Structure formats: C-alpha cells, structure tokens
Amino acid sequence: MCGIVGLHLRNPELHPRLGELLGQMLGEMQDRGADSAGIAIYGDPTWSPAGQGCVSLLETGVGAAELDAATAAVGAALGSEVAGRLVDDTLVLSAEVDSEILLATAITVYPDALVAGFGADLTVLKGVGAPRDLVQAWGLSNASGWQGVGHTRMATESAVTPSGAHPFAVGPEQCLVHNGSFSNHATIRRELRAVGVEFDSENDTEVGARFVAHQLAQGKDVETALKEVCATFDGFYTLLVSNHDSFAVVRDAIACKPAVIAETDDWVAMASEYRALAHLPGVADARIWEPEPEVVYAWTR
Structure with a gap:
C-alpha cells in the first residue's frame, strides 16, 4: 500500500517548521506502511550546511x-x-x-x-520500524529547510531492510518515492545494467529512480523524465520526485493509487491521503485536487 508525503515551502518564514510539519505528515501515513520509512530534507543548516x-x-x-x-x-x-x-x-x-x-x-x-x-543541500534518512518511532529517533521536529519528502513502506517487492526503504536518492540532490508496483521492472533493470547503471537492491522502486536519474544525467528536465517513465513503465504507481530546485508528481494511466495535492501561496504539498495535509497552516484556504492520470505536476523553487 505505502504512503507518500511531500512539502515544498515557498514562504521562508516556514522553513524552521519543515521537520515538524513533515514529521506530522509522515505519522499520519503510518497505517499505510509500518515496516520502514525514510525522509529527504533539503536545506537543513546542521545536516547539510x-x-x-x-x-x-x-x-x-x-x-x-x-x-x-x-x-x-x-x-x-x-x-x-x-x-x-x-x-x-x-x-x-x-x-x-x-x-x-x-x-x-x-x-x-x-x-x-x-x-x-x-x-x-540534501540529507536522506532511512530506517526499519514504525514511522512515528523513526521520526522521534531522527529528531525530525528540529529539522529546518525548504523542501521535504517522506515515505512509509508496506513491503511487496523486496525485503524489509534499509536498502529497500524509500526515498531512493541515486543522483545528486535527487530522490524518488513511490506507491504502487512496476510490473516490468526486471526488464528495465537489465536494460539499465547493460548501459552501466548499478543497483543496490532488488526493489522495483529503485529501477524507477535509476531510470529517472539516467534521464536527468542525459540533460532532460524532470517533467520530460517523468513523461518517459509513463511511456516506459507498466504497472500502477504514484510517484513524487524532487531535486535541487523542483518537486514533481505523476500517476499512471489508470491512477488507482491515491494522491492529493494542495497549494497555497506559502507552500505546495502532496500526500497519499488528505489527512496527512489537514494540519498544514492555511490548508482551509488551499486549492486542493486529485492529480489526473499521466499528467506531470511540477513546481520550481
């Protein structure tokens, strides 16, 4: 099942609250995946000066x-x-x-x-265990920054280990989180290995992350890379991809994996369910919608 959360802060006054807000979002997704979790934080001055x-x-x-x-x-x-x-x-x-x-x-x-x-600007933390416990162990509430991504995992494609936890951050300042499964990941993994791409796990999500990183390394932007994902990968998926200046969401053609996006002048947020967004400041006035199938939604810092 898995749970995805992401928060892109436009208002610098909110930067000191990034970890607090992201931690609450991640905790709300614990029952979507309680075996492991991970987060990516952009801009914390202590972790990534x-x-x-x-x-x-x-x-x-x-x-x-x-x-x-x-x-x-x-x-x-x-x-x-x-x-x-x-x-x-x-x-x-x-x-x-x-x-x-x-x-x-x-x-x-x-x-x-x-x-x-x-x-x-990037710190990635992963762990095995209940997401709320990991949030406490990481001291996430003290983290600050301008963007964060998180994932709670219910393992279906590989073992419950740190190497199988999301985010997969396989390129500089890049990370990807995924709810769903890719049915043709073995074929794409072989194709990527044939051109020299190395893998750390048998997780299907890592194949998606390596594919996107390979596209970006060839000079494509995030939107183009995610359109290539839609054209190449089979299966059911909602993806959130972030890098040093952007935040992007895409769903497969059937769009059966849940996702909701909310946007205000102060922030853009995405989660698998609305309850992960309900505590965000100003959410009552946010524009809220469900992303359309195979439409890439992207925001730039």
Whole structure:
C-alpha cells in the first residue's frame, strides 16, 4: 500500500517548521506502511550546511564511540576537513567539496556502506520500524529547510531492510518515492545494467529512480523524465520526485493509487491521503485536487 508525503515551502518564514510539519505528515501515513520509512530534507543548516557537499550513509557500523575516528578517516582520505554526525543509524558527512567527490572518498573508506543519498543541500534518512518511532529517533521536529519528502513502506517487492526503504536518492540532490508496483521492472533493470547503471537492491522502486536519474544525467528536465517513465513503465504507481530546485508528481494511466495535492501561496504539498495535509497552516484556504492520470505536476523553487 505505502504512503507518500511531500512539502515544498515557498514562504521562508516556514522553513524552521519543515521537520515538524513533515514529521506530522509522515505519522499520519503510518497505517499505510509500518515496516520502514525514510525522509529527504533539503536545506537543513546542521545536516547539510550551505555550500558544502553532503553524503548520507547507512550500514557503516559506525556508532557514537567511533564517530570521531570515522570522520577523521574520511577527512584524511579526502585531504580536507570533514564534519560527521550520526542521525540515529545514518552517518551524515559534509565538507567544502563537491558532493560526488565526498561520496567517492567516503566509499573508499566504507566500501560496504549503503548510500542513502548525496548532494548539496540534501540529507536522506532511512530506517526499519514504525514511522512515528523513526521520526522521534531522527529528531525530525528540529529539522529546518525548504523542501521535504517522506515515505512509509508496506513491503511487496523486496525485503524489509534499509536498502529497500524509500526515498531512493541515486543522483545528486535527487530522490524518488513511490506507491504502487512496476510490473516490468526486471526488464528495465537489465536494460539499465547493460548501459552501466548499478543497483543496490532488488526493489522495483529503485529501477524507477535509476531510470529517472539516467534521464536527468542525459540533460532532460524532470517533467520530460517523468513523461518517459509513463511511456516506459507498466504497472500502477504514484510517484513524487524532487531535486535541487523542483518537486514533481505523476500517476499512471489508470491512477488507482491515491494522491492529493494542495497549494497555497506559502507552500505546495502532496500526500497519499488528505489527512496527512489537514494540519498544514492555511490548508482551509488551499486549492486542493486529485492529480489526473499521466499528467506531470511540477513546481520550481
């Protein structure tokens, strides 16, 4: 079943409340998927300092006692100062270098780590367990920023592990969350592997994320990439895709997976059900609608 939430803040006065608002949205979707969850936060000054490359890693084996040594090891390999933080089980690294350089260096130190996400302005957290519990463990209510995406998962296509949790953030500043299933993902995975694309899981959603990232890397914009998804993928899906300056939603041709969008002068929000939006400030005056099949809805910062 799964639950999707997303919040794009237009009013800078709301930026300090991003984590609080997104956490409430995610909690409302817990009964749509209580086995794991994940979030992507754009613009938190502590997790992803402005002007720095950022990387979020899982499965590093680093705990609080090892944090300083782990950070120093990455800094030594990079030849530059690195800041490291543990957010529950996620090692969040930042440095004054391009995020892809920081990522490549971090992987030499932790070759078996799962890359949860990378990019300037972006932190991605994933975990196994009830979404409301994870929101507390992450301290999400203290996070700020200009955009956030979240997902609660009911596993159908792969194991309940951090690698199977959404968002899938496989390109710089990019992430994708998905409610539904792709019926031809195995074929598309083989085609992408044939052109050199690597995968971390057997999750069908990762195929969608890798496909979109591949389209963007070829110079296409998000709207065009999502139109290519509609032309290429079979199945039932609602997708929310975000990157460094945009926020986009699309549904399949039948549109059987629920979705609702709300928009005000202060924000744009999307969720699988309206109850996840009901607490947002000014929602009583919002324009609210259900996205049409195969229509790409996109907003730019």
